[in-house]
Amino acid sequence: MRLRDLPSVDELARQSDDPLAVEVARKVVTRAREQIQQGDDPGDLGAQLQAELTSARAPHLRRAINATGVIVHTNLGRAPLADAALDRVREIAQGYSNLEYDLTAGGRGSRQDHVADILRRLTGADAALVVNNNAAAVMLALAALAEGREVLVSRGELIEIGDGFRIPDVLERSGATLHEVGTTNRTRAADYETAIGPETAVLLRVHQSNFRVVGFTAQPSLRELADVAHRHGLPLVDDLGSGALVDFSDEPTARASLAAGADLVCFSGDKLLGGPQAGIVVGRADLVEKLRRHPLQRALRADKLTLAALEGTLALVIDAPDEIPVLRMLRESPEVVRARAARLAELVGGEVEETIAKAGGGALPLTELPSFACAVEEELAVKLRTGDPPVIAVVRDGRTLLDCRTLTDAEADEAAAAIAAARP
Structure with a gap:
């Protein structure tokens, strides 16, 4: 094809x-x-037009199957x-709600x-507040x-969390001044006692949830x-970071932290709690009230769908914790x-491997x-990842591994169908 043979934009667009x-x-x-130059x-411009339109219309945020x-x-x-x-989210999302309306008083309420x-x-706290992440x-x-005063933090707790965000940076953005105490190990x-001075406002303990220092x-x-x-x-x-509300051997709970004397405890909603992305603060009522009245609270507050999902999850923590997928x-x-891995292997002709x-x-x-x-075969990994739905697995030692701890029985069946479709 030469340049003069190209259709005009209007001519090509009229095909759809x-x-x-x-x-x-x-x-x-x-x-x-x-390409001609x-x-x-x-190639076939009409087919490319249709493919591009299909891609443009497809949702970018997609459900995926986690086999990692x-x-x-x-x-x-x-x-x-x-x-x-999810039921609570659907119920609240499909219409109006009493998000900031007090049904008893008939006036404005608090979300x-x-x-x-x-x-x-669940925590034994005096008060609680929810924002959009920890x-x-x-x-x-x-x-x-x-703000404008010092916060004491151990050098061993100046951690980096996901995507390069660091505790010192979060602290700086709050308007407080970091005062490091102790050493890395x-x-x-x-060390805290010695460092306290007239400008000290808070002692901050950061749980080493994503690493451990040993030795x-x-x-x-x-x-x-x-x-x-x-x-x-x-x-x-x-x-606390990860935010356990039930006992795990190596992770403190919010209740235990408050019982040990913490005045405020902060933790995530979408990690060990198993709920939506949220930052939860529990503790002394007077301190929580200071947070609630701070101008940043409005910018950081959780929306109605987050609160609905969180309420539904918290109810399960009390009544049926094993219904929380995490x-x-x-x-x-x-x-x-x-047994799940064996059934999947039987369906697709794979092998069970301990992981x-x-x-x-x-x-x-x-x-x-x-x-x-x-x-299964290593070459299936890319086809599984780019399929519909995407199946995200691990490639190791020349094979694609679908770890069945993160699959439900229904997802294992979907993975089997995806493997069958990916094979020639």
């Missing part, structure tokens, strides 16, 4: 009645012109929601009231309690930190996972969960 046809046709013709054949064995997979959206949480009671019940919760707490309660180490207990803080009339803020996957026995699953999301970094995968 899609409102996007002119815009897409312009893109197709421009690309074809560049480079000596290449641009990483339960709280940040890149794949972290915690899948329970059916009860924070909808989950405050159940959070108090980094926001920490930033709001420091802005409300320590050894910090004692006395020649020392770290004060939360109760020891609370004693130091309270002797000087200062609040202790505990950033908790179910963390607790599921290796025998059940192996190690992880909690993910920066939680329980040292915990290894015995798991089993269905192993």
